[in-house]
Amino acid sequence: MASPRARTPLAEQVDELLADGGPLPIVAAGDPVLRRPAEPFDGQLEPALLTRFVQALRLTMHAAPGVGLAAPQVGVGLRIAVVEDPAPVPEEVREARGRVPLPFRVLVNPSYDAVGTGRAAFYEGCLSVPGWQAVVARHAEVRLRALDERGQAVDEVLSGWPARIVQHETDHLEGTLYLDRAEPRSLSSNDAMAHRWNQPTPERAARALGFELP
Numbered sequence: 001m002a003s004p005r006a007r008t009p010l011a012e013q014v015d016e017l018l019a020d021g022g023p024l025p026i027v028a029a030g031d032p033v034l035r036r037p038a039e040p041f042d043g044q045l046e047p048a049l050l051t052r053f054v055q056a057l058r059l060t061m062h063a064a065p066g067v068g069l070a071a072p073q074v075g076v077g078l079r080i081a082v083v084e085d086p087a088p089v090p091e092e093v094r095e096a097r098g099r100v101p102l103p104f105r106v107l108v109n110p111s112y113d114a115v116g117t118g119r120a121a122f123y124e125g126c127l128s129v130p131g132w133q134a135v136v137a138r139h140a141e142v143r144l145r146a147l148d149e150r151g152q153a154v155d156e157v158l159s160g161w162p163a164r165i166v167q168h169e170t171d172h173l174e175g176t177l178y179l180d181r182a183e184p185r186s187l188s189s190n191d192a193m194a195h196r197w198n199q200p201t202p203e204r205a206a207r208a209l210g211f212e213l214p
């Protein structure tokens with residue numbers, strides 16, 4: 001009997017993952033899927049399944065809550081990530097960190113390159129490393145190249161917090177966690193973040209904990 005084109009193992013995996021309909025379980029550091037470069041997306045999920053998967057990533061990101069989520073964080077080794085940041089922060093934080101709203105978008109096969117030599121160092125966290133945050137010095141400005149969920153090319157220059165989010169999520173697709181790039185001595189629990197290091201910049205933390213800022 002004739003059968004439709006064989007489904008890929010990744011399609012089977014995603015189908016199973018979506019069966020429950022709720023937010024997806026987030027994979028924590030220590031799972032090898034977070035350490036393997038993800039496969040470039042090349043139609044492994046048929047369009048309807050890709051749409052459902054992207055919706056589930058968005059739902060999971062909102063539920064966490066987070067401002068970005070990469071497919072490996074739900075155990076799927078594909079180069080797909082979602083980002084969205086309404087940036088509900090006080091004006092002084094917005095100014096210090098460049099944390100401006102980033103509308104929802106899907107990044108398929110993203111990559112980035114530094115624009116200029118500027119660096120920006122701030123605390124960040126990761127849904128796959130719950131309970132902790134650390135300072136990461138990142139490119140202040142990057143050129144993002146990707147496809148969107150409809151296969152349209154994305155090519156734009158981002159700065160401030162959107163640049164940080166895009167670097168963090170794209171790094172996930174290479175098997176890199178933010179801790180790989182962090183100042184080890186800045187590592188702080190969420191409790192320490194809330195009570196000690198909630199200033200707009202990490203300067204006070206750098207002096208007290210003994211790490212360098214660029």
Ligand code: ZN
Nearest residue numbers: 125126127128
């Ligand atoms: Zn992360």
